[in-house]
Amino acid sequence: MKREALILDDFSDATLNLVEVLIGNGFTVHLLTNSERARMFLLEPTYIHLFDDLSSLADALSDINLDNVEVALLLSPNDELNLMLAKMLRERGVPRVVVTLRGSRGVEEARELGVDVIDVSHHIMNRVQRFLQLRYSRITPISGDIGMLEMLITGDSRILGATVMDLERRYEADIIVIREGRLVRDPDTVLQVGDYLIAVGSMSSLSELLRNA
Amino acid sequence: MLRRDWLRRDLSTLDIMVLARNDAQSTYYLLIGFIALYAGEYAFLVALYAIALMIAIALSYGEMGSHFPETGGSYLYVKYSFGPTVGYLSAWLLALDQLIMISYGTLDSALYLKGVLSMYGLNLWIPANILAAILSTLLFTVTLTGIRESARVALAIAFLDIFIVFAIILVFNIATGLELKPPSFKWEGREPVSLFLALALASRGFTGIDSIGQLAGEARSPLIQVPRATFALIIAMGFISLSLTVILMNRVSYEVLSDNPELALLMIAENTPYVGGVAVILVAVNIILIMLSAALTGYISFSRLTYMLSDERLLPRRLAIVHPRFRTPYVALIIAYIVSLLFIAPGDLKFIIEVYAIASLINYLLVSLSLGVLERRGRLHGGFKSPRIAGTPVTTIIGAVLISFGIVLSLVERYHVLWILAFWLLLGILPYGVRASRRFISFNMKPP
Numbered sequence: 329m330k331r332e333a334l335i336l337d338d339f340s341d342a343t344l345n346l347v348e349v350l351i352g353n354g355f356t357v358h359l360l361t362n363s364e365r366a367r368m369f370l371l372e373p374t375y376i377h378l379f380d381d382l383s384s385l386a387d388a389l390s391d392i393n394l395d396n397v398e399v400a401l402l403l404s405p406n407d408e409l410n411l412m413l414a415k416m417l418r419e420r421g422v423p424r425v426v427v428t429l430r431g432s433r434g435v436e437e438a439r440e441l442g443v444d445v446i447d448v449s450h451h452i453m454n455r456v457q458r459f460l461q462l463r464y465s466r467i468t469p470i471s472g473d474i475g476m477l478e479m480l481i482t483g484d485s486r487i488l489g490a491t492v493m494d495l496e497r498r499y500e501a502d503i504i505v506i507r508e509g510r511l512v513r514d515p516d517t518v519l520q521v522g523d524y525l526i527a528v529g530s531m532s533s534l535s536e537l538l539r540n541a
Numbered sequence: 542m543l544r545r546d547w548l549r550r551d552l553s554t555l556d557i558m559v560l561a562r563n564d565a566q567s568t569y570y571l572l573i574g575f576i577a578l579y580a581g582e583y584a585f586l587v588a589l590y591a592i593a594l595m596i597a598i599a600l601s602y603g604e605m606g607s608h609f610p611e612t613g614g615s616y617l618y619v620k621y622s623f624g625p626t627v628g629y630l631s632a633w634l635l636a637l638d639q640l641i642m643i644s645y646g647t648l649d650s651a652l653y654l655k656g657v658l659s660m661y662g663l664n665l666w667i668p669a670n671i672l673a674a675i676l677s678t679l680l681f682t683v684t685l686t687g688i689r690e691s692a693r694v695a696l697a698i699a700f701l702d703i704f705i706v707f708a709i710i711l712v713f714n715i716a717t718g719l720e721l722k723p724p725s726f727k728w729e730g731r732e733p734v735s736l737f738l739a740l741a742l743a744s745r746g747f748t749g750i751d752s753i754g755q756l757a758g759e760a761r762s763p764l765i766q767v768p769r770a771t772f773a774l775i776i777a778m779g780f781i782s783l784s785l786t787v788i789l790m791n792r793v794s795y796e797v798l799s800d801n802p803e804l805a806l807l808m809i810a811e812n813t814p815y816v817g818g819v820a821v822i823l824v825a826v827n828i829i830l831i832m833l834s835a836a837l838t839g840y841i842s843f844s845r846l847t848y849m850l851s852d853e854r855l856l857p858r859r860l861a862i863v864h865p866r867f868r869t870p871y872v873a874l875i876i877a878y879i880v881s882l883l884f885i886a887p888g889d890l891k892f893i894i895e896v897y898a899i900a901s902l903i904n905y906l907l908v909s910l911s912l913g914v915l916e917r918r919g920r921l922h923g924g925f926k927s928p929r930i931a932g933t934p935v936t937t938i939i940g941a942v943l944i945s946f947g948i949v950l951s952l953v954e955r956y957h958v959l960w961i962l963a964f965w966l967l968l969g970i971l972p973y974g975v976r977a978s979r980r981f982i983s984f985n986m987k988p989p
Binding site for chain 1 (some may be wrong): 760761920
């Protein structure tokens, strides 16, 4: 069976890159965009469905056999449009829908719909925190109950002075430290300001580590 | 062989043009002698009509193909505009010609092989139909055992064809001077046997051009490449086909042609100044390769098409069953093999030509009309747009008029073989109807 993906244009280069990646992985891509942007995608082997408003968006969608669509990526800058479309696509049986959201208001609604959310503001914050070495932490689910915690150790951190071995024993997690661009693997390493801590373990123990950090 | 979900996209515009030309040009090579024979002194004018029709069909495919980036060709186009049932019927009609392509490819190869050997005093004792059946068996075995059809091999054959026909035949004939007295050249006063039949054959002179849409799934940038390849194809095929007709009417006498119209190209080669002896061998080898390549394409296209229709649940899944060892759709291939033998058995190339391509013309008309629907909806963006008249593409208008004319000619002239077409349609409608009614019943039996 062929694999099909649906993309709602975000009107930036991200869509173009994403189209290339999906095609490179064997997907047939249906792109929803407007007539101004359409010319940009002519070099890509993709279906270019045109829409200018909501009614023409419904018409454009009617041309796509959603039964075959494996994943829909709704990336437009309009949160309401992304959520509305996500709801419709989930109702019509699209197994995986991913939306980008700029505001936090729709996150709960998206999760209730069984939709994966890329929180754009959160990503911007993460990048800025890393660039400026501000307080930063993130837990990413990896598989099942296992996740990964990334954290920057700041001057007010409660785990300053602890060793890697202490934390690994207390939270049953595997921990590595990145210090000044180098990996530090020694379990006796004492945590300092500016260290990046990366821990892999169960989601609950990572949450506990974060709370106590 | 049938992993259509992830074909490598490495065909260039030139590759697409050359591969599509292989299919379409083989039909013209097959028909050129018959068209000239039936048209007599009007052969040049009939060739012009054939080329005009080819341009209309090619432009419809080129414009339509600039919207669809995947393999599926006319099935996808017609399905988009008229729904899956009409799309299915249009693809099913095309499948008949793919089966006949196997028969004419192998039979014409056999005839050329025997023809060239007899020129050197070697009379092959095997009848042409038995030889064709052996060739078809070989090709069946090749496709059944899963040898991948290689675009590179097809490309090599196509380039060889262009080299031989263009560089040797055309250049030597044109350079040594042709009597340019259109439209009759040296055939003045040769009354047409049947101008009507000549036009009917010319209507189908470039059948196979639809393959340009099938190649989109393997092109790097199909939305741009398909229309570009279409323009190159029109120029190359138009020039070569018209030149061959002019050379035929200059170098070969009408009386000689009437003995063996199926060997028209061999006659042109034989009468080419300075290089006639070499050209005969080269042309014979070339035609044999081109025809075998067309027959191989017939096997592969038919099995791909039936696989795709089964995949879309329009045909029984059994047709898509792959051989446990060779991983090829052996049921579809066996059907193709048996049908090819049925057409080969009488050993009558004229009969095959009579049946061939009427179904394709109907398919081309549907594609042309589909383009009109697609453009009127305006929801799918493509890389090529022909001018509009009242919102309808010029290609649709010209294509619909010319193709309809071709269909009417073919239906009127070939009415006695239409039962084959009707039988084929019935064969396709029955399983489709049964499956559709089953789906309807299961849908309505579902609890609320």
